[in-house]
Amino acid sequence: MSPAAALPAVSERERALLATAELWASAGYDGLSVEAICSRAGISADAFESLFPNVEAAAVAAIEVPLAAVVRIVADLFSPDRSEAESYAMAIVSILELMAANPAYAYVSYVARRQVAPSGVHSVYASGHRFLVAMLERLWEGSGLKDQPGCAALAALGAAEAVIRREIVAGRYERLPALAPDCVYIATVPFLGQKEAARLARATESLTENRPQA
């Protein structure tokens, strides 16, 4: 697997979506307007209207860009040649590299969409969240542990997101991949126990140290 790079922003649609994410990240959802998006993307209002019925539709589509990339990463990295937990570790590294290479999309994915968003955006976010929670819950099945609370996967995901958000809010996007070992630990410890989670975190550390730069 190669490190994630910046998502393309070549076509008018891609430029409009990146502009939407950048404006949303810098000025909040209320700062989005057709005029501001068009000006930043270098497209006409007619072009915008041919792509999206309104600003909310552009915001929903902008949230779907990183979500689709995350789903692709997860799908690509699952392999029968390694354990499910190891696949997760590799996916976490790749997702954090993706976010480091795409700051505006990282901000809207982890911060903006959670705080102020219309229902359409919230719905996309919720489905993405459910997908990741369901992934983690699969670890539970093989763990042999019986007394897991129902919210363990949600909490593990939220724990990882808290450290990711802190770095994003501080503008330290380049540090996101270095969080991968800690994220792997928290994602797996409720299901696999401390010893195995620590082993996976160490393995992830070696993985990130040996990664070529994007």
Add this chain to the structure above:
Amino acid sequence: MNAEQRDTLLRAMLEELVGKGYGEASVERASEAAGVSAAEFEAEFDDMDDCLFAAYDFLTERVVAKASADCDQAAPWPARVRAGLESLLQAVASYPEMARALTRAFPGIRPAAYERYVGLLSRFVPFMREGREYSGVDEELPGEVELLAVGAAEAIIFGEVDAGRAERLPQMMPEILFSILVPFMGPERAADEMRSAAMSI
């Protein structure tokens, strides 16, 4: 304005934010509720944002104080975490509008406001440090384990507040406790603490 009026104004401003949204929140209505004149408001705050940020700081101080006030400092760390969590969840359930202001309405204003929320979560990190002494493995725990534990609890609390189910949170205390303890103590011992906490409800 006196201290009581100031407290009422700050609370009313947050209620405006939650009830009307940032764009429609009114300094005039909040001032009226607190019995504060326009001149008194202007003597204390530059504008609505200045007042909102002061209100948020006031609220976060109270939340952190509440979470630590009921902890018996002589008790073992897991028991202190449980006591602090219990107090926090009771407060959130009793004041759901303030909880919404704390977690969603204010942080959503703009990136600078969100930084305050991140700062609030960081305030709980020192309370977690002692958890490292309870680790069941010889090797060092992750560098971020304290914030991970805080983030686990926050994710559940945020979800319930956002869904309008803040009143359920005190009943969820054992599960949230598990999520805080598990990175430090592992799933078996965290589950023991969860079961013990469930028996107290």
